[in-house]
Amino acid sequence: MFKKILYPTDFSAHSKQCIDYILRMQNCGVEEVVLLHVMDKRVVVYGSIMSDSALDEEMLIKECTETAEKKLNEMARIFQQAGIRTKTIARLGEPFAEILTVADEVDASLIVIGHRGHSTAEKLLLGSTAEKVVRKCKRPILLVR
Numbered sequence: 001m002f003k004k005i006l007y008p009t010d011f012s013a014h015s016k017q018c019i020d021y022i023l024r025m026q027n028c029g030v031e032e033v034v035l036l037h038v039m040d041k042r043v044v045v046y047g048s049i050m051s052d053s054a055l056d057e058e059m060l061i062k063e064c065t066e067t068a069e070k071k072l073n074e075m076a077r078i079f080q081q082a083g084i085r086t087k088t089i090a091r092l093g094e095p096f097a098e099i100l101t102v103a104d105e106v107d108a109s110l111i112v113i114g115h116r117g118h119s120t121a122e123k124l125l126l127g128s129t130a131e132k133v134v135r136k137c138k139r140p141i142l143l144v145r
């Protein structure tokens, strides 16, 4: 039923809670997990404006991509050890938009996403990325609280 799971992560503790849920769903026919991290374009653009150099923007993107790939591969190993195939994707863009795009690209049968991420705003019930994904995506979603 849920052959291919898209797991978007911002590497926060909230998003890591999804791992356990995905592992426990193995008997629902899970064959592959696509781990996605989106490097927020707005943050990169802001960083490059402050540093005032095109080269710094390139460097920043390169460093973030390398770090994201390393972290995604570390997380992917957890699924591989459970016998699940993995694919890792690190992209630059607006998180919710890239999550929707990748969901279509890989034809995800389910998206497993955290309800919160790195934000420390106590009042926030649902983060803005999660909210937009839930609102705009037509695919099944498991929102992990």
Ligand SMILES: Nc1ncnc2c1ncn2[C@@H]1O[C@H](COP(=O)(O)OP(=O)(O)OP(=O)(O)O)[C@@H](O)[C@H]1O
Binding pocket: 008, 009, 010, 012, 014, 015, 016, 036, 037, 038, 039, 040, 095, 112, 113, 114, 115, 116, 117, 118, 119, 120, 124, 126, 127, 128, 129, 130, 131
């Ligand atoms: N950059 C990202 N790349 C991949 N997945 C992400 C990204 N940001 C958030 N997510 C996913 O969305 C979930 C909810 O995070 P979200 O960003 O919506 O909440 P927040 O960080 O608490 O609030 P906000 O970003 O609105 O201040 C995370 O647990 C993660 O699964």
Ligand SMILES: [Mg+2]
Binding pocket: 010, 117, 118, 119, 127, 128, 129
């Ligand atoms: Mg966030």
